[in-house]
Amino acid sequence: MxxxxxxxQHRRRRTYRLVAAAAGLATVGALAAxxxxxxxxxxxxxKPGGQTSxxxxxxxxxxxxxxxxxxxxxxxxxxxxxxxxxxxxxxxxxxxxxxxxxxxxxxxxxxxxxxxxxxxxxxxxxxxxxxxxxxxxxxxxxxxxxxxxxxxxxxxxxxxxxxxxxxxxxxxxxxxxxxxxxxxxxxxxxxxxxxxxxxxxxxxxxxxxxxxxxxxxxxxxxxxxxxxxxxxxxxxxxxxxxxxxxxxxxxxxxxxxxxxxxxxxxxxxxxxxxxxxxxAAYNYDxxxxxxxxxxxxxxxxxxxxxxxxxxxxxxxxxxxxxxxxxxxxxxxxxxxxxxxxxxxxxxxxxxxxxxxxxxxxxxxxxxxxxxxxxxxxxxxDMTELIAKWNTLAAPIGNRPIGYISADIPSTGTESPMGDLIADAQLAYGKELDPETDLALMNPGGVRAGLTYAAKGTEGDGVVTYAEGFTVQPFSNTVNLQDFTGTQLIQILKEQVSGSNTAAPKILLPSTGLTYTLDMTKTGADRVVADTVKLNGTAIDPAATYRVATNSFLAGGGDGITTLGLGTNDLVGGDDLAALQQYLTANSSATSPIVPPVTNRITVVQ
Structure with missing residues (x-):
């Protein structure tokens, strides 16, 4: 059929209609109405039918x-x-x-x-x-x-x-x-x-x-x-x-x-x-x-x-x-x-x-x-619906914003896509404030990777705005905050302790930040503190570090509460715009971006 x-055949008559809420909804309590x-x-x-006997x-x-x-x-x-x-x-x-x-x-x-x-x-x-x-x-x-x-x-x-x-x-x-x-x-x-x-x-x-x-x-x-x-x-x-x-x-x-x-x-x-x-098999017993x-x-x-x-x-x-x-x-x-x-x-x-x-x-x-x-x-009917909205989105979505040499996946404890976003936010942060030292990206904010041979009419390796939007759709801002070295190490520990003990939320670091994560241990001890380095130099507990994150993390999101305690806040622009700017500035058809090597976090299993 x-x-x-x-x-x-299966579109059935609705016997209730949703009642429109009063104009100028003042409080979220009015949703119930x-x-x-x-x-x-x-x-x-x-389908119509009598009661089963x-x-x-x-x-x-x-x-x-x-x-x-x-x-x-x-x-x-x-x-x-x-x-x-x-x-x-x-x-x-x-x-x-x-x-x-x-x-x-x-x-x-x-x-x-x-x-x-x-x-x-x-x-x-x-x-x-x-x-x-x-x-x-x-x-x-x-x-x-x-x-x-x-x-x-x-x-x-x-x-x-x-x-x-x-x-x-x-x-x-x-x-x-x-x-x-x-x-x-x-x-x-x-x-x-x-x-x-x-x-x-x-x-x-x-x-x-x-x-x-x-x-x-x-x-x-x-x-x-x-x-x-x-x-x-x-x-x-x-x-x-x-x-x-x-x-x-x-x-x-x-x-x-x-x-x-x-x-x-x-x-x-x-x-x-x-x-x-x-x-991971959907039909696993x-x-x-x-x-x-x-x-x-x-x-x-x-x-x-x-x-x-x-x-x-x-x-x-x-x-x-x-x-x-x-x-x-x-x-x-x-x-x-x-x-x-x-x-x-x-x-x-x-x-x-x-x-x-x-x-x-x-x-x-x-x-x-x-x-x-x-x-x-x-x-x-779904094909028609998709065509309708794609037509409206096409002028924006089909615009090229960069080039890649291969797939940049979003999977893994440290994903290439997450590293790339962190690098983009670090570059953007340095434009806002040259004293910016590093960037951290939350894994849940990396919604997809970039595919070299993507669907559509663009050539292989072309990254469109639509693909970038799929990667970062939240419209967060890129924020800058100051943290002490002690706080920075505490932030890394909170990825794998407290509410994140059972299901760690491993932040994606920008280039230059390296450390070892020992998953054979428990809680905060998983972060090997004396391995945390920035550009090869051990983190100084008393020093101040300028850190770029998105606004979700800057509010202490993902249970990493210390990220909400930074000082000298500076709110920047849209995080997708930062990624777009980085791709455009650092890639071309003849010199595409190579997927980052995921060697910033050394994981011991």
Whole structure:
């Protein structure tokens, strides 16, 4: 069946409409007014059909997470998944692209009268140019066409603050950029964003509805949405201003009780927090040899403590792929899933609803991740959407800004792309203040590498503005601060201690800064202090060093609090502009930039 006819067949009438918030939204608490009542906002979806006469009804739950505005197929390793073969070997498969995701979801729904599509947050933010340039309106339009029913917020939904999130929900043109297409007003999301654990500091109430209930022919499934409690640690201070983030487990348990009081006993938690499987293969059996043995990370403790009233967990944030079972507090296995990122996978879970009890028969909850292959027909409505926004973006996105001699990847403890960005920020810092000594770049801010043979019409090795935007989409500023040598060493220690002990946030250093990281040790001891040198000279604890970072780090982001204690602050310009300037000044078609050699951090494993 052609993708367009499938889209028409599965585009179901919405039974609620998002209510526009009052003009001139004054506080983030007003976001809640923009959404339907969570107690009666359930929507009948799927093909028309009478109530099943049997006791059990299978409900299909399709889910994905961390799309990050990747409407076009991601390039390089960001657009591939690893598949485990029967003989134990692995192979990589090209995956992702909303044109293909739409076809796969529509095919999966075919024949399922009871089907729900949910997401685990970070649908927008850190997006490629085609979406990010337009404040992610294109992605919301695509999700509407995908018939997404509900999603939790993720940390990146707060990149531009709560008021901008409210606009994405309710619609309306951007307050600064305005409307992008003459005669068209952005309509907003026709699915609810859930943020049960994100409270307005003034009202102490959730800024969005905490839960939503799907209903069809007597079947009711409730969804509770939360983001990670540590969102303020991974988002700029301005983005979470006026908000507080509560514990994930306590919040979910609270609203599961509330749903039960309303007669909703089948509950799915959408949690923007995740884990790390023992294998990178999307089809790895993480339940072997025992329940939960193949997954680690924050989601494990969260899953073990969420009330048994919750029947399944859709997670995200770590960009990992898994479909595991982790025992709930009563010792009963419960499904915990994540579909990697960038639309490369989707998860298909079967919830067997017991009409007699109104609950899910938890022993029958099969779940598996499926690859969004690029071998299926493209959904033509998505092709048209991408073409529309690419046409608007082309004058900016296609402009060359530099040249590279080979791929510059963003992977590894010390990535070549991260080193290049740090070098660019050091060069920019020296223009602002010649006394600038070094630069540090956060790994989470390096959203992609640069690909030598990139898609498009430009020649091999050409770096376009669109590619640069994909690497650094946050619009941070480059800031300068003074630190003592003692503080500088403490900053390096905080990468691997405190909140970063279990999952280190290794900063990418500019050229000249070198040290040894001994991962056989624990906590702050991993940084071998007497190896920290600048241009071959040991760091002097009493000396003052001028350090360039982006504004996220300058506020103490990533749990590296000492970075927020610098003095003699100087706020510079946009970090992408700094990268663009560096590429333009240091490369040409005949003399491209060579990928940095990652020898600034010596890692002992």
């Amino acid at each position: 052609p993708a367009t006819s499938q889209s028409q 923009a959404l339907p009542s969570s107690a009666n906002a359930g929507e009948t979806k799927g 049997g006791r059990y009804q299978d409900v299909q739950l399709l889910s994905f997470n961390d799309l990050h505005g990747n409407l076009e197929p991601p390039s390089g390793s960001s657009g591939r998944v690893t598949e485990l073969q029967p003989d134990g070997t692995t192979k990589t498969i090209d995956a992702g692209g909303v044109e293909y995701l739409a076809t796969h979801l529509r095919n999966a729904r075919d024949g399922n009268k009871y089907s729900i599509t949910a997401a685990g947050g970070d649908m927008v933010g850190a997006s490629p140019l085609i979406s990010g340039l337009f404040h992610d309106e294109p992605t919301i339009e695509a999700l509407n066409k995908l018939d997404l029913d509900v999603t939790s917020v993720g940390n990146h939904e707060f990149d531009e603050g709560a008021k901008e999130l409210a606009r994405l929900q309710r619609g309306g043109c951007h307050p600064v950029a305005g409307c992008y297409v003459d005669g068209e007003t952005f309509e907003g999301a026709n699915f609810p964003y859930l943020a049960a654990n994100v409270l307005d500091e003034k009202t102490n109430k959730p800024i969005l509805k905490p839960y939503w209930v799907w209903k069809k022919n007597g079947v009711k499934v409730g969804f509770i949405g939360v983001t990670l409690e540590d969102t303020p640690g991974v988002v700029s201070a301005e983005g979470v201003k006026g908000l507080k983030f509560k514990d994930e487990v306590e919040t979910i348990n609270k609203y599961a009780k509330e749903l039960e009081k309303q007669g909703v006993k089948s509950v799915v938690a959408l949690i923007h927090e995740g884990g790390l499987p023992a294998s 993480c339940d072997s040899p025992g329940a939960g043995d193949g997954i680690s990370g924050p989601i494990v403790d969260i899953a073990k403590n969420i009330t048994p009233k919750v029947d399944a967990l859709v997670t995200g944030h770590t960009h990992a792929a898994y479909a595991c079972t982790i025992n709930d507090p009563s010792g009963k296995p419960r499904t915990v899933t994540s579909a990697a990122s960038f639309g490369r996978l989707y998860t298909d879970t079967t919830l067997t609803y017991d009409r007699w009890t109104g609950d899910i028969a938890r022993t029958a909850v099969p779940s598996a991740n499926h690859v969004v292959t690029r071998t299926v027909p493209k959904a033509t």
